[in-house]
Amino acid sequence: MADAALRKSAEECTSERAAALEAQYGHLSAEEVLKIAITEVFEGQIALVSSFGADSSVMLNMISDIAPDLPVVFLDTGKHFGETRRYGKVLEEKLGLTNVQTVLPDADRLAELDKGGFLFSTNHDLCCHIRKTEPLERALEPFAASITGRKRFQNSARDRLPVFEADGTRIKVNPLASWSFEDLVDYREQHDLPAHPLVEQGFLSIGCMPCTSPVEPGEDQRAGRWRGTGKTECGIHIKTPKGETFIRRD
Template identity: 45%
Template sequence: MANAVRQIDVIDTAPKFTPESARALDEKWTGVETTEMLRGLLANPPFEDLALVSSFGAESAVLLHIVSQIDKSLPLIFVNTQKMFGETLAYRDELAERLGFVDLRVYRPDPYLLAQKDATGLRWNYDPDGCCDIRKVDPLRRALNGFDAWLSGRKGFQSGTRTALPRFEADEGRLKINPLVDWDKAQLDAYFDEHKLPHHPLEAQGYLSIGCAPCTSKVADGEDPRAGRWRGWDKVECGIHTPEADDPVF
């Protein structure tokens, strides 16, 4: 009897999206208006599963409103670090309800990880990077499990580290899309006014970029909009937004 040949299935572990494929999409959609681009992407998506991630911060309502006009059933992910302003949580509920999103998913830090690495809840005070990793990066990584693409609300004007942002990035093998990357503050303000969107209640008090309560402060006139984040630390990002090794460092 001839020996049977055993077929071994090979699992493709290569990332679906690479810096090169992200750059190709960036070139394809260059110059296309934001809403038109999003409609086109959702009509003929280069991905299988897409999520919208929002911090429900000072400018979040713009992207949320644009997406809600296209697909209210898109999964909407919010990471509650358990250090958020109460105003942010109330704003989240108000805005998600007003815009009609039907799949709001809230993720929190792993309680076992918190017990091991931040039992006092004060890690932000001596290790903000470690705090962000536990309370933001890890929960979002869990939230995005099963998605191969996600929408981010980053804008190029927000800080010096974001001025060269592309619309499309590779992020841990996923596609990260920044639809508002070329919007400036005047455009955002005009969109708020045109669509009568509610502002985050803390914005009027001088909070122009709103994250966790312990690490967010008011921004003075003329300061970078993100100057109030991690003030006094050599830190400008929480760790969620980091470039791939082959990407330009912004």
């Protein structure tokens, strides 16, 4: 009980801090938010989480101008498109990023829960949990804050996304929260950034290969993720109770 009370108190403090940061800096440009977060508010205590997906080049380019040695965490789930891995290497070299950290799922957890590698076909939530949520939590343990590339326009679940957001006892910084699809296109063109090779095939949000499909005209940017399942998020951006388990659905 004491541990739970302490955690609740810490989470309340984090929520208050996130709200204060939002009030102070939430109106600034993405570049200004990043610079303040990286060099002032969370100096030495913040990392970028990047999927090397369709929009990743924008945030990575901004980071390269501010702190090319910032830790960039890439979750290699073991189910990514080969194009995504190759694209990540292209961006890493082109932008001069010097601290890209590839994080893998725990081998014992995979052996226990996804020995055949087909868990995605029976339990999307558990698959995402052991391949993304758990590895990311381990990777971010040393940090007080993380940076994401989420935008409000991507789907209805993100339409009120703040720039500074409490995530348990850690703060997430979402510098691109207010950006539109057109803003992203304009930025990439202005900075001559290479596109993810799958974008021209209609993949506007790119995750693991088995659970990602092209987006049709008029659909949300993330409509191709877990199509037909009702699932909209992998879990790394959804707060869940500590110790929560997922019941396998066979």
